[in-house]
Amino acid sequence: MSQCQEILQSQSEDSPPRLSIEDALVLYQEANLTELMHVASIHRRLRVPGNHVTYLVDRNVNYTNVCTINCQFCSFYRPPGHPETYLQTVDQISERITQLEEIGGSRILMQGGVHPDLVLEWYTDLIRELRIRHPSIDLDCFSPIEIEGISDICGLSTNQVLEELRAAGMHGLPGGGAEMLVDEVRLDISPKKGSAENWLQVMREAQELGLTTSATNVIGFGETNLHRLEHMGKVRELQDEALSRGSVGFTSFISWPVMLENNSLGRRESGTNKYTLGAGSNEYLRHVAISRLFFDNIKHIQASWPTMGTKIAQMALFAGADDIGSTMMEENVVSSSGTTKTSASERELQLIVSRAGFVPVKRDSDYNLLDTETIDEENFSPPPIQPN
Numbered sequence: 001m002s003q004c005q006e007i008l009q010s011q012s013e014d015s016p017p018r019l020s021i022e023d024a025l026v027l028y029q030e031a032n033l034t035e036l037m038h039v040a041s042i043h044r045r046l047r048v049p050g051n052h053v054t055y056l057v058d059r060n061v062n063y064t065n066v067c068t069i070n071c072q073f074c075s076f077y078r079p080p081g082h083p084e085t086y087l088q089t090v091d092q093i094s095e096r097i098t099q100l101e102e103i104g105g106s107r108i109l110m111q112g113g114v115h116p117d118l119v120l121e122w123y124t125d126l127i128r129e130l131r132i133r134h135p136s137i138d139l140d141c142f143s144p145i146e147i148e149g150i151s152d153i154c155g156l157s158t159n160q161v162l163e164e165l166r167a168a169g170m171h172g173l174p175g176g177g178a179e180m181l182v183d184e185v186r187l188d189i190s191p192k193k194g195s196a197e198n199w200l201q202v203m204r205e206a207q208e209l210g211l212t213t214s215a216t217n218v219i220g221f222g223e224t225n226l227h228r229l230e231h232m233g234k235v236r237e238l239q240d241e242a243l244s245r246g247s248v249g250f251t252s253f254i255s256w257p258v259m260l261e262n263n264s265l266g267r268r269e270s271g272t273n274k275y276t277l278g279a280g281s282n283e284y285l286r287h288v289a290i291s292r293l294f295f296d297n298i299k300h301i302q303a304s305w306p307t308m309g310t311k312i313a314q315m316a317l318f319a320g321a322d323d324i325g326s327t328m329m330e331e332n333v334v335s336s337s338g339t340t341k342t343s344a345s346e347r348e349l350q351l352i353v354s355r356a357g358f359v360p361v362k363r364d365s366d367y368n369l370l371d372t373e374t375i376d377e378e379n380f381s382p383p384p385i386q387p388n
């Protein structure tokens with residue numbers, strides 16, 4: 001039996017051993033995709049028993065596109081002073097949240113750029129006002145690089161900034177900005193973004209404060225499979241720390257391939273690196289399956305319909321994912337670089353899930369299951385899937 005087969009067999013046991021980076025690398029490079037997805041499905045059922053797949057009714061809010069970080073893969077940002085910059089007012093943001101409330105949503109994911117002129121009070125006043133106007137909506141706001149930016153401007157530590165934001169009513173942090181937590185790759189594509197350790201440190205602090213956090217991973221920068229596993233290794237290590245403190249840590253892990261339109265990374269792709277950047281369906285599904293096997297300490301793995309399309313997102317549900325993501329209502333950051341679909345209705349998410357043979361269940365930001373009004377699609381009822 002090959003080493004790859006032995007690893008797959010041991011990962012199929014009732015209590016599989018923790019997958020090492022070395023063994024994950026063997027699977028990454030040698031495993032048959034169908035077999036890999038099968039074993040990832042076994043892990044999914046060990047971690048998340050049953051036949052349901054969750055989704056979230058939420059809204060993205062991109063409050064500003066002003067940013068000084070200039071990531072090479074970002075088509076969303078505009079440098080300060082650019083004629084296309086914008087900054088939304090509290091009323092404009094509140095109006096968006098009202099639209100979310102009208103469709104039964106439960107959280108906003110608010111991210112922008114690193115704005116050089118906004119002081120801490122701008123953020124805390126905004127959160128406080130939104131908390132008053134929309135008490136039932138969870139406010140997951142500002143990725144670690146934005147927290148670092150606020151910290152630089154106000155002269156407080158990132159931990160103090162997080163404390164102020166939490167006191168104002170912030171519920172959690174988006175997992176954005178992790179991209180690839182390996183400095184060799186990270187500093188090549190985003191030299192001004194700060195090290196992997198910075199991202200991990202802000203997340204560590206957020207978790208210590210009890211804020212809800214998730215972890216992301218963007219692939220396709222020309223990194224090696226080992227780089228991808230090193231990224232996962234750092235996230236898993238931080239999650240071990242969080243769990244040992246009795247914290248929830250990361251609720252989920254979400255990965256997607258980098259989009260290459262309208263950005264300088266894409267222009268690199270069309271030059272000497274043609275076809276070496278980005279990632280196709282096979283690679284994405286392999287990555288999802290490996291992440292399910294690798295993360296024995298993160299419960300939820302999310303499929304990405306905005307970047308991969310709904311069909312591949314459905315396939316990801318057979319590669320270990322147990323969550324189909326969220327309605328988003330609008331998406332301006334990743335979509336600027338080439339995705340075609342930036343919003344899905346609750347009905348669409350339910351159909352994506354049920355047509356793949358699973359039962360859709362609505363959740364909140366913390367993965368608490370909510371009452372789900374099941375949409376009857378001409379009496380469609382998905383066939384039951386037997387546990388492995």
Ligand code: SF4
Pocket residue numbers: 067068069070071074075076077112113114145
């Ligand atoms: S990805 Fe974020 S930090 Fe990077 S340039 Fe775009 S908005 Fe700025």
